[in-house]
Amino acid sequence: MPVIEIETKIKAPIEVCFDLATSIDLHMLSTEGTNEKAIAGVISGCVKQGDFVTWEATHFGIRQKLTSVIPIVNRPFHFKDEQKKGAFKYFKHDHYFEQQGEFTLMKDRFEFESPYGIFGKTFNSLILTNYMRKFLMQRNLMIKDFAESGKWRKILTH
Secondary structure, eight states: OOEEEEEEEESSOHHHHHHHHTBHHHHHHHTGGGTOEEEEEOOSSBOOTTOEEEEEEEETTEEEEEEEEEEEEETTTEEEEEEEESSSSEEEEEEEEEEETTEEEEEEEEEEEOSSHHHHHHHIIIIIHHHHHHHHHHHHHHHHHHHHHSTHHHHOOO
């Protein structure tokens, strides 16, 4: 099973980084290239423990739906989302946050598996792992930009 780990250092308070990471609205902004939209469950604002979100997006030229649940939220240090229904055989995405002086260290751990046995494993190693790493890094760069520039005030309503 592939695992992607990414660390992003952000010059902003941990609470702002955490809230941006749980924001449906920011997620949709960061995924404009795939036309990702929340269509059921929580469709705006920040997710909380027990919530679910159904996303509709186009990946690899295929329009698809994916429902994820949020089983764990420990604001502002950790939350987890997991696929309930969708194209993956499964995925688990842990988001960790650690305050380091004036910086927040945001860590992602994305574990996934594709269906279709050996064909899925081949697809993972040749294409999907790099695709998902770039997808997550693009999202993290937007979180960093919004947190550091003050644009977060347009997204978050505290």
